[in-house]
Amino acid sequence: MKRLLILVSVLFAMAAFTAFAESPTITRQPAGTTILYSGSVSGSLTVVANVAGGGSLSFQWFHNTQNNNNGGTPIAGATNASLPIPTDLAPGTHFFFTEIRAPGGAAPVRSNVAVVMVFDASTIEACELC
Numbered sequence: 001m002k003r004l005l006i007l008v009s010v011l012f013a014m015a016a017f018t019a020f021a022e023s024p025t026i027t028r029q030p031a032g033t034t035i036l037y038s039g040s041v042s043g044s045l046t047v048v049a050n051v052a053g054g055g056s057l058s059f060q061w062f063h064n065t066q067n068n069n070n071g072g073t074p075i076a077g078a079t080n081a082s083l084p085i086p087t088d089l090a091p092g093t094h095f096f097f098t099e100i101r102a103p104g105g106a107a108p109v110r111s112n113v114a115v116v117m118v119f120d121a122s123t124i125e126a127c128e129l130c
Helices: 002-019 121-128
Strands: 025-028 033-037 044-046 048-050 058-064 082-084 092-101 114-119
Touching: none
Parallel strands: 033 114
Antiparallel strands: 025 048, 044 082, 058 092, 092 114
């Protein structure tokens, strides 16, 4: 009975700690739309966030096929507030967002979607000659 009481007390204390953990607040979203040309893809997407009381935030950027911040594929190694735009993006429209976590088990938050449009440079140049 003592072990059960101790276990319940520990679980209650953990739940109370988690209930008071603060979620991160995003103070600057990544750029809404970035237009680039194949062969000269560069730049980065950046988010600014903080959490009440300080503490280190963790980031995970995602690449998505749809214009929303649900699902998506985590980008390996993309765990900072800034994401260098991948230079190997194929022409088309790409969607990126980041998930931010704070210490203490608070709920993570996700940024708005950043749209990166990559145009085929050779098509643009050919059109200019028309």
